[in-house]
Amino acid sequence: MKQFENLNQALKCKSSGVFKNPIGEYVTISTWYDKNTKRIQAIFKKDIGDTTVGATRYAINTISEKKIVKMLNENKFELI
DSSP states (O other): OOOOSSHHHHHTTSSEEEEEOTTSOEEEEEEEEETTEEEEEEEEESSTTOSSSOOSSOOEEESOHHHHHHHHHHTTOEEO
16 A cells, blocks of 8 residues: 555546545545635545545545545545
8 A cells, every 4th residue: 555645646647536545445536726725625535436425524625635635644545
């Protein structure tokens, strides 16, 4: 399992990506800019096909890359 140092490395320089952890939980990470502020959203799902039902945790909306990278590393998420 590779530890991510920053969000760019985790997303492989893209603006979004889907990650999976060993217990089968999925998270979609999206980034965008609002004026000059980078916004980050993480949405958790039980299955990759779920749209609104089956959330395993509350969504995270933040401007902190460190918070998202820490969550990815602690829960052993990997980009799929």
